[in-house]
Amino acid sequence: QKEVEQDPGPLSVPEGAIVSLNCTYSNSAFQYFMWYRQYSRKGPELLMYTYSSGNKEDGRFTAQVDKSSKYISLFIRDSQPSDSATYLCAMISSNDYKLSFGAGTTVTVRA
């Protein structure tokens, strides 16, 4: 079993819809949680980063962490075609500071 589980999708939504993405993890040492966005044939880029349970907002993006359930989510409000990408959750362990990625969820926002 992988340390970080993420449904690869694909997920297709109409423009303006809310996109909901999530990951679960098994390693209690994961303390820092990130979401990376990867456009086709490009490298991943950091979208959001949080280290505490609760919500963090940045524009149309909200990251949510529930450490008790070992569950993190990313919500994209008012989705745009330019949001079409693969979204990867990533976590850092406080033991070794290595970044562990989920499999990535491919999202397509239809105009």
Next chain:
Amino acid sequence: DTAVSQTPKYLVTQMGNDKSIKCEQNLGHDTMYWYKQDSKKFLKIMFSYNNKELIINETVPNRFSPKSPDKAHLNLHINSLELGDSAVYFCASSQTWDEQFFGPGTRLTVL
């Protein structure tokens, strides 16, 4: 003004050959990484160097050898290429343990 660059972008080669991928970062970061992304988009760390010293060496065949001539460069040499080595290889760099900056990737195809 490219932050993390990799060469070549595409590499097509025969089984058994030896090849190298080069990475350079102009961000002044101390730490550099190599990741492998397989056909299912799963991104896994291979190596990490901090100030030219190897700090992470995941379970990777010893046909893969990283080399860091200085802290701005991290190259990856692969001996005796196998079909299973076909993947996209990403270089990344970071100054702190949280945000990593990824290069555009090198798409390796072994025939």
